[in-house]
Amino acid sequence: xxxxxxxxxxxxxxxxxxxxxxxxxxxxxxxxxxxxxxxxxxxxxxxxxxxxxxxxxxxxxxxxxxxxxxxxxxxxxxxxxxxxxxxxxxxxxxxxxxxxxxxxxxxxxxxxxxxxxxxxxxxxxxxxxxxxxxxxxxxxxxxxxxxxxxxxxxxxxxxxxxxxxxxxxxxxxxxxxxxxxxxxxxxxxxxxxxxxxxxxxxxxxxxxxxxxxxxxxxx
Amino acid sequence: xxxxxxxxxxxxxxxxxxxxxxxxxxxxxxxxxxxxxxxxxxxxxxxxxxxxxxxxxxxxxxxxxxxxxxxxxxxxxxxxxxxxxxxxxxxxxxxxxxxxxxxxxxxxxxxxxxxxxxxxxxxxxxxxxxxxxxxxxxxxxxx
Numbered sequence: 001x002x003x004x005x006x007x008x009x010x011x012x013x014x015x016x017x018x019x020x021x022x023x024x025x026x027x028x029x030x031x032x033x034x035x036x037x038x039x040x041x042x043x044x045x046x047x048x049x050x051x052x053x054x055x056x057x058x059x060x061x062x063x064x065x066x067x068x069x070x071x072x073x074x075x076x077x078x079x080x081x082x083x084x085x086x087x088x089x090x091x092x093x094x095x096x097x098x099x100x101x102x103x104x105x106x107x108x109x110x111x112x113x114x115x116x117x118x119x120x121x122x123x124x125x126x127x128x129x130x131x132x133x134x135x136x137x138x139x140x141x142x143x144x145x146x147x148x149x150x151x152x153x154x155x156x157x158x159x160x161x162x163x164x165x166x167x168x169x170x171x172x173x174x175x176x177x178x179x180x181x182x183x184x185x186x187x188x189x190x191x192x193x194x195x196x197x198x199x200x201x202x203x204x205x206x207x208x209x210x211x212x213x214x215x216x217x218x219x
Numbered sequence: 220x221x222x223x224x225x226x227x228x229x230x231x232x233x234x235x236x237x238x239x240x241x242x243x244x245x246x247x248x249x250x251x252x253x254x255x256x257x258x259x260x261x262x263x264x265x266x267x268x269x270x271x272x273x274x275x276x277x278x279x280x281x282x283x284x285x286x287x288x289x290x291x292x293x294x295x296x297x298x299x300x301x302x303x304x305x306x307x308x309x310x311x312x313x314x315x316x317x318x319x320x321x322x323x324x325x326x327x328x329x330x331x332x333x334x335x336x337x338x339x340x341x342x343x344x345x346x347x348x349x350x351x352x353x354x355x356x357x358x359x360x361x362x
Contacts, residue, residue, distance in 0.1 A: 054335065076313060081313070081339075088339055088341065103288065107316040107319075110316070110319065
């Protein structure tokens with residue numbers, strides 16, 4: 001797999017180390033020549049010096065054959081532009097893009113950036129997951145039509161489904177419990193007779209549009 | 220923050236630049252009655268005297284343009300035109316994308332100073348233009 005990463009920083013260093021372990025080919029595009037030299041000394045000649053917003057620099061880095069592009073600079077203007085150039089000119093299959101300001105997430109997604117990472121949202125989600133009673137956390141989104149998601153949900157002591165067996169839980173259409181994780185960490189396949197207890201965690205596959213209906217039912 | 224007018228005749232122009240100045244003046248000279256809002260960055264201190272004179276005909280607002288809330292808190296859905304015309308091409312591109320993604324509005328024009336990005340929004344409902352080559356569709360609105 002060919003991976004292009006934008007910018008030299010601690011995150012890039014970890015990513016390059018990790019991708020190299022699995023023998024993936026990595027190129028890093030970096031504006032600052034000194035940082036390029038530093039990285040080339042660490043990992044061998046992997047840096048392309050220049051502004052990643054420039055289509056010519058992207059071309060020199062081999063963007064037309066990149067499988068994954070990871071963009072995580074401090075500037076949302078740059079992050080968006082780099083992703084758009086890579087998509088529109090070089091048809092990069094997968095772009096993972098940092099949105100520093102969550103207000104821009106919608107724009108990134110609307111224009112086809114595959115994965116948008118926002119630190120603020122991740123922190124909020126972690127806090128919710130740790131503190132809230134029924135805050136689901138999205139585990140993954142599936143590339144289906146209609147869009148399906150896998151959610152993790154912790155059942156609190158007030159939930160209506162406590163004491164019910166799985167066969168008696170009526171989830172919205174096209175939704176199913178795919179795994180039950182007990183409070184002590186033991187995973188339990190969700191067979192019909194299993195009973196839900198407080199502090200259990202459920203992994204649920206559902207259509208994105210049914211998410212709220214499901215949360216209402218489980219609360 | 221005062222909200223931008225939701226008039227169907229509304230035109231919102233972002234940025235204080237030669238091109239935004241030219242567009243505002245062109246609209247003001249035309250006989251057509253448009254509800255024009257010019258949003259400039261609060262750091263732009265030297266607004267031209269012609270724009271100040273025109274400020275009774277247009278709504279002139281100073282905002283922190285680096286704050287995405289300026290875009291999020293206004294409504295451009297029914298605007299006749301929304302034009303991103305600051306001197307910062309990258310700002311124009313990201314803000315045009317944000318407006319399009321939130322309001323699904325047509326007639327978003329984005330000024331860029333670099334031909335490298337001419338195909339960026341092909342088929343995506345945002346019209347890219349250069350300061351030296353205004354789109355005919357745009358000029359027709361004041362001619």
